[in-house]
Amino acid sequence: MALLLQAILNGLMTGALLAVPAVGFSAMFAVLRYPNFAIASYATIGAFAAWVINTKFGAGVALSIALAFIVAAIVGAICEWLAMTPLRPAGALPAAIASIALGVVLENVVRFIFGNDLKAYDLPIVRDIRFGDIRIGPQQAENALIGIGVMLAAFAFLKFTRLGRAMRAVADNADLARLKGIVPAQVELVAVLIGCGLCGVGGVLIGLDTSIDPLTGFRVLLAVFAAAVLGGLGSLPGAVVGAFALGIAEELSLFIVAPTYRSAIGFLVILVMLSVKPRGLMGDRFA
Amino acid sequence: MTNFSIDRRALATGLAASVAAPAVVRAQPSGPIKLATLTPLTGAGGPYGPVMATVAKAVAEEVNKAGGVLGREVVIVSEDDQTNPEAGVRAARKLIDVDKAVAIMGTWASAVTTAVAPLCWESKTFLATVSGADSITALPHQGYLIRTQPNTTLQSKKFGEFALELGAKKLFYMAPQTPFTQATAALVKAAMEKAGGGSEMLIYDDKKPSLRSEVDQALRYNPDVLFMGGYAPDTTVLMKDLFRAGFKGKLITFAYAVNQKVVTENPADVTEGVYTLAPSTAEGSPAYQHAVELSKAANPDPYTCQVYDHVNLILMAIAQGKDASGAGIRENVRKVAQGGGTKVTNAIEGLKAIAAGTKVDYEGASGPCDFTEAGDIIDCKFRYEQVKGGKIALMRIA
Numbered sequence: 236m237a238l239l240l241q242a243i244l245n246g247l248m249t250g251a252l253l254a255v256p257a258v259g260f261s262a263m264f265a266v267l268r269y270p271n272f273a274i275a276s277y278a279t280i281g282a283f284a285a286w287v288i289n290t291k292f293g294a295g296v297a298l299s300i301a302l303a304f305i306v307a308a309i310v311g312a313i314c315e316w317l318a319m320t321p322l323r324p325a326g327a328l329p330a331a332i333a334s335i336a337l338g339v340v341l342e343n344v345v346r347f348i349f350g351n352d353l354k355a356y357d358l359p360i361v362r363d364i365r366f367g368d369i370r371i372g373p374q375q376a377e378n379a380l381i382g383i384g385v386m387l388a389a390f391a392f393l394k395f396t397r398l399g400r401a402m403r404a405v406a407d408n409a410d411l412a413r414l415k416g417i418v419p420a421q422v423e424l425v426a427v428l429i430g431c432g433l434c435g436v437g438g439v440l441i442g443l444d445t446s447i448d449p450l451t452g453f454r455v456l457l458a459v460f461a462a463a464v465l466g467g468l469g470s471l472p473g474a475v476v477g478a479f480a481l482g483i484a485e486e487l488s489l490f491i492v493a494p495t496y497r498s499a500i501g502f503l504v505i506l507v508m509l510s511v512k513p514r515g516l517m518g519d520r521f522a
Numbered sequence: 523m524t525n526f527s528i529d530r531r532a533l534a535t536g537l538a539a540s541v542a543a544p545a546v547v548r549a550q551p552s553g554p555i556k557l558a559t560l561t562p563l564t565g566a567g568g569p570y571g572p573v574m575a576t577v578a579k580a581v582a583e584e585v586n587k588a589g590g591v592l593g594r595e596v597v598i599v600s601e602d603d604q605t606n607p608e609a610g611v612r613a614a615r616k617l618i619d620v621d622k623a624v625a626i627m628g629t630w631a632s633a634v635t636t637a638v639a640p641l642c643w644e645s646k647t648f649l650a651t652v653s654g655a656d657s658i659t660a661l662p663h664q665g666y667l668i669r670t671q672p673n674t675t676l677q678s679k680k681f682g683e684f685a686l687e688l689g690a691k692k693l694f695y696m697a698p699q700t701p702f703t704q705a706t707a708a709l710v711k712a713a714m715e716k717a718g719g720g721s722e723m724l725i726y727d728d729k730k731p732s733l734r735s736e737v738d739q740a741l742r743y744n745p746d747v748l749f750m751g752g753y754a755p756d757t758t759v760l761m762k763d764l765f766r767a768g769f770k771g772k773l774i775t776f777a778y779a780v781n782q783k784v785v786t787e788n789p790a791d792v793t794e795g796v797y798t799l800a801p802s803t804a805e806g807s808p809a810y811q812h813a814v815e816l817s818k819a820a821n822p823d824p825y826t827c828q829v830y831d832h833v834n835l836i837l838m839a840i841a842q843g844k845d846a847s848g849a850g851i852r853e854n855v856r857k858v859a860q861g862g863g864t865k866v867t868n869a870i871e872g873l874k875a876i877a878a879g880t881k882v883d884y885e886g887a888s889g890p891c892d893f894t895e896a897g898d899i900i901d902c903k904f905r906y907e908q909v910k911g912g913k914i915a916l917m918r919i920a
Contacts, residue, residue: 238738245734252731343564351568353754355787363766372734372766441731446758446787450565454729486735494736495699497727 237368242486244371250462250482251379252440253455257462257474258386259433265406265469266426269323269330273314274434274459276341278452281307281435282442283349290357299356300381300439307435308428314341315427338453346449355446378440385436386475389429393471398425406469458485461501465508467518476516554595555846557582557836558623559829560613560638565605566753567630569783573817574628574652574829575600580816581833581869588870591837592844598833599623605630605753607637614638618645624840624848627832629653630825632701642666648851650832652825655701659896665852668835668893670828670886672801672902674702675709680904681749681774681799682713688772688797690714690747693721694740696760697751698728706751728756737763750775754784761792776800777907777914781823785909793909802905802919803827804889809834809867813887824888831886835859838872838882859884860892860900 256278263271281303288294288302314337322333363370393399404412405422413419437459438452445451462481466473485500492499508515559578561571575598582596590596599621603610610629617623618641625648629635632655639658642649643666651658651667656674659667685693693714697703703725711721722743726736737760740748748764748771750757757779764773777800785793801824804810813822813830822830835855840846843854858872863881866872875882884891892900906917 241738242735245732245738248734249730249732346564346568351564351572352783353569353758353787355758355789358789360762360765360789360792362768365768370767374766375732375734444759445731445762446755446784448568448755450755455731485730489735489739493725494739495725495727498729 238490239487241369242489243483244369246483246486247479248372248375248379248482249485250479251375251382252437252444253458253462253482254475254478255382255385255440256434256437256452256455256459257466257478258389258471259430259437260459261463261466261469261471261474262389262402262433263426263430264463265471266402266423267319267323267330269319269327269334270460270468271319271334271430272331272456272460273311273334273338273341274431275452275456276338276345277307277311277431277434278438278441278455279342279345279447279449280310280438281432282438282447282451283345283354284435285439286354286356286442286447290354293357296358296377296381296443300385300436303435303439304432307438308432310341311431311434312424312427315423315431342449342453349449351448353446353448356443358443375444378443382437382440385433389433390471392429398422402426457498457501461504464505464515467515470515470517473515473517480516552594554597555591555840556597556599556621556623557833558617558621558626559598559600559628560603560610560617560626560634561600561628561825561829562605562630562634563600563602565603565631566755567603567605569754569781570630570778570823570825571602571628573819573822573826574630577813577817577822577826577830578627578833581830581837584816585837585869585873588873591841591869591873592846594846596837603629603631603634603638605634607631607633610634611637611641614641618642618647624648624846625650625832625836625851627651627836628825628829632658636661636701639663639667642848646848648836648848648855650836652828656705657701659894659898663897665897666848668855668897670831670888670891670899671824672904673898674705676902677799677801678706678709679713681706682710684797684799684906685710685747685749685774686713686717686719688747688774690745690772691719692743692745693719693747693749694743694745695721695723695749695751696736696740697723697725698753698756699725700751703751710749726752726756726760728752731759733760733763734767736760737767737769741767741769746771748773750779752779754779754781758784758788758792761788761796765792772797774799777905778823778825780909780914782914785912785914790912794911796909797917798907798909798914800824800905800907801888802903804885804887804903805919807867807885807887809885809887812868822887827887831884831888831891834869834872834886835884835891837869838866838876838884841873841876842882856893858882860890 284306285299285303462478466477559575561574563571601613632653635653707723714721774797777798838858839851839854843850863883
């Protein structure tokens with residue numbers, strides 16, 4: 236029982252790390268209508284931006300995360316405008332493939348600037364707190380709370396602000412939104428800023444837990460994509476549910492399969508979900 | 523029309539001949555001698571590959587200034603294997619087919635070397651590698667492969683002995699899936715059981731941001747020594763999760779997984795006390811000093827030293843056989859590497875001696891550089907180190 240509970244707790248912590256970039260990925264998909272695989276590099280860029288301000292200027296976690304959001308959002312918006320906007324009329328598939336290429340380019344730009352060596356945030360590491368046979372990592376719990384806080388802020392933005400409502404309107408029906416006077420280009424820009432910014436924050440959360448290098452975002456790309464597909468591409472609550480479900484599924488899978496196959500769970504989730512329920516757990520737009 | 527048909531036929535004949543021609547015909551008869559480095563500039567081996575490529579180019583530059591080899595310039599073409607077998611194969615194809623390199627040097631990850639080696643022996647391109655998996659020299663490479671890294675059997679034996687020396691009764695081995703993982707686990711287990719101890723293993727997915735559940739599994743065995751068999755990124759995740767879980771036993775790992783960068787970048791609590799093992803360089807030897815100068819690194823790592831040796835050996839083998847082809851290198855590399863004769867520590871000395879008709883025996887920056895028939899290194903010392911107060915301190919070289 237304790238083992239099961241521990242695995243679920245570990246899964247929730249992993250899920251919290253994946254949920255933030257998964258929400259960003261889904262937000263962009265909802266508005267732009269293509270899966271942006273360059274999110275891996277935006278996560279890496281966010282992680283490195285936070286690393287610079289944390290290690291060179293002594294900034295704390297909150298400020299580092301804020302900067303990561305801003306830098307990843309700006310880089311994302313510039314790349315979208317330069318590389319993706321001209322390609323999007325060609326359809327989702329060319330755009331998706333181009334985003335993979337863009338991701339590789341950005342990853343190597345990071346490598347060129349920061350090198351290949353591992354880097355870590357200048358933060359103390361603390362031992363887990365034990366409750367009988369169950370242990371909880373204060374840092375992971377903090378990361379999970381930060382993740383949840385960032386997601387709540389994103390949801391509040393979508394729910395209660397004019398821009399957020401416009402975003403949802405474009406996601407629901409772009410033509411109708413245009414008739415109502417909403418300028419899609421503006422909404423798309425906001426979606427990219429928020430989506431890439433959230434990916435940047437996700438990169439920092441992963442880095443806080445591990446270390447960072449130019450492949451930080453790439454390593455979790457499949458898991459993030461799987462979480463978004465599981466929840467339903469384009470559905471933000473779905474991305475959160477998908478991330479937690481995937482995190483828990485991966486941890487529980489260790490009772491059945493060897494740990495080396497953990498990544499296969501992500502593929503399996505995509506395969507099963509697309510076969511059984513192509514719109515995902517909470518998706519209603521993706522078909 | 524007639525001309526055209528002849529041209530077309532000639533072209534077809536030429537193409538067919540070029541494909542069917544044996545490699546010796548396709549060797550570089552004139553122009554520069556092209557050698558290649560295929561090192562990991564990116565991926566888990568990224569911290570090592572760039573310096574490896576740099577030292578190879580520096581050796582070539584030095585040799586060119588002294589007049590080249592067989593009166594020809596030496597050109598080094600460098601590609602990135604991305605620490606990824608698929609990318610490695612693509613890069614090797616380019617080096618062999620487009621650049622016409624006669625030798626490839628420096629493949630690092632065993633998985634990459636395993637994938638690239640068949641391309642080399644099929645095209646009669648010589649391959650000098652720093653990979654350790656036993657399976658590599660067991661490949662049917664027909665002599666087109668040597669390695670300067672001690673094989674898994676030797677390394678695992680050393681790890682097993684070291685764990686016992688640290689008082690291990692119960693050892694747990696955690697590693698990602700690599701060509702040497704299973705062999706290492708089996709050998710370490712045998713060493714432990716022979717001494718009356720026990721050993722268990724777990725293979726993890728090295729792309730995961732957290733290994734908490736894997737650590738839980740490992741700690742249920744209650745090990746007194748944990749052997750971390752991964753590369754730097756995943757070993758960092760593992761060490762952090764072990765610390766958080768409150769593991770109080772001893773940690774041992776490969777020196778490439780916990781290098782000075784990893785120690786510097788991580789909180790001191792995480793890496794303090796970790797023991798590392800690595801094939802030792804021939805520190806203090808003339809070849810090592812020369813590798814220091816050329817690599818511009820104060821303490822060049824074993825891989826940099828090994829690639830320095832690869833280039834020197836290959837250039838001398840070409841001079842020895844007066845044959846700038848993979849087959850020529852294969853025939854002559856042991857003639858310059860071992861078997862007695864004038865001791866030389868770099869290609870310039872060696873080339874002079876060879877030109878004077880003297881038998882040479884190369885003593886390298888990574889060690890004596892003597893090879894078995896299969897291509898394994900015969901003798902190698904190991905470097906035992908421990909992290910103390912944020913620095914990697916040498917315990918001994920043995």
